[in-house]
Amino acid sequence: MPELPEVESVRRSLEPHLLGRRISAVTLHRRDVLIAPGDPTGGFSRQRSSIPPRRVGAAELLVGATIEQILRRGKQLAVFARSSPAAPTRILVVQLGMSGQFLYRAPGQRLDEADHVHAVWRIETRDGTGRLVFRDPRRFGQLRAFPDPDSLETHWHSLGPDALTIQPDALTTPLAGSTRAIKAALLDQSLLAGVGNIYADESLFSAGIRPDRPAGSLSSRELERLAHAIRGILSSAVAAGGSTLRDYTDADGRSGGYQTAHRVYARAGRPCTVCATTLSVAWLGQRTTVWCPRCQL
DNA sequence: CTGGTCTCCTGATCGC
DNA sequence: TGCGATCAGGAGACCA
Numbered sequence: 001m002p003e004l005p006e007v008e009s010v011r012r013s014l015e016p017h018l019l020g021r022r023i024s025a026v027t028l029h030r031r032d033v034l035i036a037p038g039d040p041t042g043g044f045s046r047q048r049s050s051i052p053p054r055r056v057g058a059a060e061l062l063v064g065a066t067i068e069q070i071l072r073r074g075k076q077l078a079v080f081a082r083s084s085p086a087a088p089t090r091i092l093v094v095q096l097g098m099s100g101q102f103l104y105r106a107p108g109q110r111l112d113e114a115d116h117v118h119a120v121w122r123i124e125t126r127d128g129t130g131r132l133v134f135r136d137p138r139r140f141g142q143l144r145a146f147p148d149p150d151s152l153e154t155h156w157h158s159l160g161p162d163a164l165t166i167q168p169d170a171l172t173t174p175l176a177g178s179t180r181a182i183k184a185a186l187l188d189q190s191l192l193a194g195v196g197n198i199y200a201d202e203s204l205f206s207a208g209i210r211p212d213r214p215a216g217s218l219s220s221r222e223l224e225r226l227a228h229a230i231r232g233i234l235s236s237a238v239a240a241g242g243s244t245l246r247d248y249t250d251a252d253g254r255s256g257g258y259q260t261a262h263r264v265y266a267r268a269g270r271p272c273t274v275c276a277t278t279l280s281v282a283w284l285g286q287r288t289t290v291w292c293p294r295c296q297l
Numbered sequence: 298c299t300g301g302t303c304t305c306c307t308g309a310t311c312g313c
Numbered sequence: 314t315g316c317g318a319t320c321a322g323g324a325g326a327c328c329a
Contacts, residue, residue: 001321001322001323002323003323075323095323095324096323097306097322097323097324098306098307098321098322098323099306099307099308099322116307136306137306137307137308138305138306138307138308138321138322139305139306139307140305140306140322140323140324141323178299178300179299179300180299180300180301184300184301187323187324188324189323189324196322196323197321197322197323245321246308246309246321247308285301286301286302286303286322287321287322288320288321288322299329300328300329301327301328301329302326302327302328302329303325303326303327303328304324304325304326304327305323305324305325305326306322307321308320308321309319309320309321310318310319310320311317311318311319311320312316312317312318312319313315313316313317
C-alpha cells in the first residue's frame with residue numbers, strides 16, 4: 001500500500017535508471033489505466049462510461065522523449081520528459097493506488113511478475129533496451145498525462161502541502177473549527193498530501209493524540225507535536241525504504257524495512273509497546289484505526 | 298461547504 | 314480439497 005515513504009522509495013530507485021534516458025516505445029495493455037487530461041469524471045467512471053476510451057497517443061506516454069526528472073508530491077510521481085531541448089516538457093503522473101508497482105528491468109533482465117502488467121515502456125540505455133513496467137493487480141492506480149508543467153501544477157493544486165515537510169502552521173487554518181476526527185483529516189489529501197492509513201495511525205501514536213479527537217479541538221501545542229511526529233515518522237520510513245506488508249517493492253524489487261517499526265498499525269488487541277495497555281481498534285475515517293487508549297489523549 | 302458513505306478491484310485468509 | 318464470505322484500502326462520486 002504505497003504511501004509517501006513507499007512512493008519516495010520508488011522515485012529514488014527509478015532515478016538512476018531513467019534520468020537522461022530516452023523512451024523508444026510503449027505498450028499499453030489496458031487502455032483504461034490512462035486517464036485523459038480534462039476527463040470530467042477524473043477517470044472514475046472509466047469502466048461504466050458509454051463514451052469509448054480516448055485513443056491513446058504515444059506522445060502522452062512520453063514516447064520519443066528523454067526523461068529529465070522525476071518529482072513526487074504526496075503519493076503521486078511525475079515523470080518529466082522532452083523530445084528535444086526546444087520541445088515542451090510533457091509529464092506523466094503515476095498514482096500507485098493500493099497495489100501499484102513501478103518496476104525497472106535492465107536489458108536482458110527478466111520480469112517474473114507478468115500478470116497485471118498494464119504498461120511497459122522501452123528505455124534505451126548504452127547496454128541495450130531496459131523496461132519500465134507499470135503493474136497494478138487491484139487497478140486502483142492511474143496514469144495521467146499532462147502536456148506541460150502548467151497543467152500539472154493545476155492538477156497538483158488540489159493537493160495539500162507535502163507531508164514530509166509539513167509545518168504546524170499549514171494545519172492550523174484548515175483544521176480550525178473542524179468537527180471531523182483528526183485521523184480522517186490526516187487522510188484527506190487536499191489538506192495534507194502523502195499520509196495514508198499506516199502513517200496516520202503511527203503519527204498519531206507518536207504525537208500522543210487520539211485518532212477520534214475532533215480536528216478543531218487540537219491545541220497549537222498538539223498541532224506542533226503532530227506535525228513533528230508526521231515528519232519524523234515519514235522520514236524514518238523513507239530511510240528504511242518504506243513498509244512492506246505484502247507485496248510492496250521499489251523499482252528494483254527491493255522490500256522496505258519500516259514495517260518492523262510499526263507500533264500500532266495492525267497491532268489491535270496486542271500490548272502497547274510503551275505502556276503494555278491493550279491497543280484499541282475502531283472503524284474511523286473509513287479505515288481500520290488502532291491506538292493506545294492510555295498513551296493517546 | 299462539510300463530512301460521511303459508497304464504490305471501484307483482486308488476492309489472501311478463514312470457517313466450514 | 315474446495316468454496317464462499319470477508320477484509321484490505323486510495324480517492325473520486327455522491328448525498329444529507
